[in-house]
């Protein structure tokens with residue numbers, strides 16, 4: 066295995082630790098040499114891209130689709146790097162792919178969503194990385210399971226990889242129409258909270274699955290203080306061999322990046338801080354009140370549990386629950402609370418009440 070050229074290693078190190086937002090772009094799949102080189106040159110010409118991506122081996126959910134150009138595409142990527150000076154990243158899913166990617170000086174590796182779900186595959190990739198000094202990005206698993214995502218991070222870190230990052234690409238959910246992969250932002254936020262030292266990059270392309278919402282999804286991740294974006298781009302998006310609907314031209318990417326409002330996590334103005342601090346105090350105060358009310362509600366639920374126990378009534382009273390929900394939807398709507406929020410909030414509340422009553426009835 067060839068070591069990556071030292072100056073490029075330093076460039077990647079600087080990007081990794083201090084270039085924010087880190088912008089990664091390139092085709093879903095490397096298709097032909099000219100497509101790869103032209104995409105890379107047009108991306109570089111925008112001056113807005115830090116790293117080139119390309120899928121060389123494509124794990125497709127169903128057989129019969131384009132499964133990647135394979136090793137043949139790696140020299141194209143190396144050539145693209147030589148021409149543009151941009152480092153490269155590819156997805157790897159097996160030990161052999163790690164070896165091939167390293168032998169063509171790929172600078173950053175990423176583990177795809179269909180690999181993160183499988184601890185055997187992640188372990189195989191991790192073992193192949195032992196003794197190698199390269200940054201590795203780990204996409205969330207296709208299913209909404211933070212433990213699997215965490216497990217993959219741990220396996221790669223245990224193999225000695227120091228620079229590990231996260232990519233949020235959304236989660237499969239049956240019957241979801243708006244997104245190709247539901248973002249479930251709360252899961253990514255929780256992963257970020259648990260791993261404050263790992264950079265987290267959003268992949269709006271695979272979340273959206275279509276061009277028209279790419280910018281909105283990207284903006285949301287920027288507002289949530291992500292460290293960067295990985296966006297698929299192609300010289301002729303409609304005729305791309307994979308993920309045609311979600312790819313955009315390098316020029317459109319540049320426009321989109323221009324239109325995004327890049328907010329800072331922190332602003333160094335005293336006045337701003339004082340105002341924010343006041344609002345935060347209000348939030349703390351309201352949260353404390355909410356907590357007290359919730360505790361009171363559970364005490365009432367306990368009393369109901371006692372009554373149900375004495376009268377041998379079941380815990381779950383479906384009609385009563387529907388009545389509560391209907392009431393909450395109506396009231397919530399009038400107060401500007403979404404039905405989605407009310408549903409989640411009441412589900413959690415109901416479960417907690419049931420658990421309380423269960424304890425009383427079965428103790």
Ligand code: PEP
Nearest residue numbers: 093120177178179234271
């Ligand atoms: C990709 O980045 O092209 C890809 C296959 O992504 P994911 O693993 O998120 O599906």
Ligand code: MN
Nearest residue numbers: 093297307308
């Ligand atoms: Mn893709």
